[in-house]
Amino acid sequence: MALQTKRYINWRNSCSCSMTGVWEAVAFAEGAVLIFHSPRACAHVARTMELYSHYRTLGDLRPETLRPIPVLSTQLTEKHTIFGGGEQLAACLRYAAAKYEPRCIAVANSCVSGVIGDDVEAVGAELEEELGLPVLTVNCYGFLNTEYHDGYYAMTRELIRRFFKKQPKEKGTVLLLGDCGGPWGLYASEVRRLLQALGLKVIGQFPGYMAVDEMARAARAEAAVILGGRGALYEGLRKIARQLEQDYEVKALGAFYPVDLQQTRQWLLSVAGFFGKEEEGRRLIAAEEEKLQSALNGFLPVTKGQKVLLCLGRQLDYFDPATTLELVELLRLDLLGVVLLDAYEPKERQEVLAKVQAVTDAPIYDTAAAEKLCEKVRLVLTTHELQYPVPQLFLPMIPEVGYSGTLRLLGAIYRRLCSRKERGGLTYV
Amino acid sequence: MSEKVSWSGSCQRPDTCALTGAAAFAAGIAGAKILVNGPLWCYFYVLRYLERSEYHMAQRMQNSQPDGTAIVYGTEKCLTAALQRLQKSGGPAELLFVENSCSVSLIGDDTEGIVGSLDLDCPFVTMDCGGLSGGFAEGWSKAAVRTLSKLSSPAPTLCEKSGRPRLNLLGLTDFYFNGAADREEIVRLLELAGYEVNCVLGASSVGQLRSIASADLNVVCHEELGLEAARYLKKRYGLPYICPGLPYGCRGSVAWLEKIHAALPCAHLERVRAEAKEREERLVVWSNEMSSLWGELWFDKALVAAPGTTAHCVAQALRCEWADVGDLAMLPRQDIEHAFCDCADRWHKSGEEAALSKESGSVDEGQSLLILGSSDERMEAKRAGHSDAAFCNIAYPVSDEVLLIKEPFMGLKGSAHMQQRLWNAYIERTLAKSERAEEIFCKNLR
DSSP states (O other): OOOOBSOOOOOOSOOSOHHHHHHHHHTTOTTEEEEEESOGGGHHHHHHHHHHHHHHHHHTTOOOOSOOOOEEEOOOOTTHHHHOSHHHHHHHHHHHHHHHOOSEEEEEEOHHHHHHTOOHHHHHHHHHHHHTSOEEOOSOBTTSSOOHHHHHHHHHHHHHHHHOOOOOOOTTEEEEESOTTOTTSHHHHHHHHHHHHTTOEEEEEETTSSOHHHHTTGGGOSEEEESOOSHHHHHHHHHHHHHHHHHHOOEEEOSOOOSSHHHHHHHHHHHHHHTTOHHHHHHHHHHHHHHHHHHHHHHHHHHTTOEEEEEEOSOGGGOOHHHHHHHHHHTTOEEEEEEEOTTSOHHHHHHHHHHHHHHOOSOEEOHHHHHHHHHHOSEEEESSOBSSSSEEEEOOSSOOOHHHHHHHHHHHHHHHHHOOOOSOEEEEO | OOOOOOOTTTTSOOOOBHHHHHHHHHHTBTTEEEEEESOHHHHHHHHHHHHTTOTTGGGGEEEOOOOHHHHHHOSHHHHHHHHHHHHHSSSOOSEEEEEEOHHHHTTTOOHHHHHHTTOOSSOEEEEEOSGGGOBHHHHHHHHHHHHHHHHSOSSOOOOOOOSSOEEEEESOOTTSTTHHHHHHHHHHHHHHHTOEEEEEETSBOHHHHHTGGGOSEEEESSHHHHHHHHHHHHHHHOOOEEOOOOOOSHHHHHHHHHHHHHHSOOSOHHHHHHHHHHHHHHHHHHHHHHHHHHOOOEEEEEEEEESHHHHHHHHHHIIIIIOEEEEEEEEESSOOSSOOOSOOSEEOOTTOTTHHHHHHHTOOTTOOEEEEEOHHHHHHHHHTTOTTSEEEEOSSOOOSOOOOSOOOSSHHHHHHHHHHHHHHHHHHHHHHHHHHHHHHHHHHHO
């Protein structure tokens, strides 16, 4: 019987909604207010994302140091689909301006406003003049030929256009560009830790986590470090970084993605090199790798030679098998094979197959053969929850970065292999 | 077209959309499969919600994933392909439920015709029910009426009579927090009293839905979910209905049953009264014991935030049976027609501006606060500086608690369970406060 997963989400057309991307771009930007030009219920998606993020942050024992901005909805109903939602949007904008006295109002458009053809930009321009404050609109309408990241990038560009100003540079300063779980998330925390170890100062994380009033001074940073580094998502951030470099002379540091040891080294050396701190960079790498090796020495007696399986069903934009294979090698695990789950469309499957074959000689299987393999292994490293009673480790959606990230993953695999439970189950890192 | 709307806090409510509510109704029908004719993102968030109550939901749900072009030229192609995938997965369906998201509902596709042309071997229901229709309750309620109108015949299908008075329960769902356990307790109480439960609208088979008109009385449970269906069944079959609220607390459960008994007498009400008396006596003795160690179960202020009927009935039981409360405010997620709570100090309308912020903002330092709500209210309260409040989840979303043992909140068993949870929340809060007091004391000594 073919191996089943809890769910497959085959991605045929649009995957996501641009509204939540717009929200993410301003979510904690003090001074802003966001309006969802949508039915009220659409807001629950952003609310759900916020809720999960809040409790994940608490679970990681990290303080949530910023507060989310006010979010309103124009509360479109069926009658607005006949008469249009422009007046409703205008009324909501007036309310937001009077109630919150914000520095700007951002508008995220739903697919409903797109279908009914509201001219959101015209309403925004009119109200901007009337209210005397920036009303930021984007040409994205829910999922209509746009994705989450389109909304995110469009609003980011708009924030830069409206609020960034050329600044004299402050020596040794860095602006973090992107999201990846926010400033209290593991990604940004690790990047900040490594930059601070080089003697650099992070002046903020943009967009999403920088107050509107701070944006005018954001370009004082000498360099911008991109958070994230793969596929179309990364390309959008790179374009924004290039824009910052061209228009505001903030050097874009994004050639490497610190997502495994090799790339973390390259990333650190490139950042250190830009700031003339090559020697500090080399010392930091040596110190971090010594710590890592010390931890590995503790793990290896348990992990060496243990049979594992890798199950992949995630798009390459979000996942690089080489990163996981590095962990397999570091822990000297015995990789019995790689299973390609039934989550891919045919073309996508070919691309993943080629990518996997380029980085490992391990045999590649489909789901029909996978169940028998599961019986032979101690652990499955997987991108999807398998409905099979074998111990599994879920490979995180937001990659673990830097030395701390690698160590967390290695530790999670080690602990899973220490476990004597035979009932299976999934470990989230 | 602009109108007087309560804008503030419109997005600070944890309610989901009608698409989710409608899917939850269909998911409560045994063997039903669901197809969301809308974007993947909307489908995914519906699925994530339903998976809180049913782990294998993904096996019964598919998605058509229309793109921008389909929104212009119609969704027939992607809808047909998705239906074919759904038919192939996991055995035959008892019922196929196809729901259009809000943007798809605007383009005027003949979904009924498209699905009908596929020569399916099961009954099907199609409907528009995106966020334009409202929240979870509106979607659930609309789906219930739509499904009943499709499945029920002009003449009621009658079942063999057992001789006991026969009831339908309208508006119970396993997709409310702890819903399955509550449903089982309600059915247990009714059967103990001598009723036969004919059909639970929201957790039944297609066969039970078809014979829904053979009951003597409809009992509306969660009013925001079941009232429209009761009205529909009254109009179509002349079936009477009552809205007794929900049975929280020992006395509350007996009072609830007495209302039903008044409309349709049962043979063994005394059995329930006897069990209630015995359980209440135990709870009093046990509460006395806890009070001797931890002090009285007293809160200066309590907030109850939950779906409409739950909020009313929990608030009533909280103040009249479970705890002593100085000031009680109620924040129902939906406005309901009947008032089931006569002891709250304040009752906020569902769309009222920033009600939670106002309420939690009015708690003075040193006052004890209890919040009966969801993880969402807890997040808000924490952000407002009320980390030391006592919390007890009674509604989704719940991210900060696991309930692995199926024990109800409603009914006689539920009364003990809720008292247990309230006491534990109170003790946890007291311990946290005492640790802080100890820290301050030691600091002052130094």
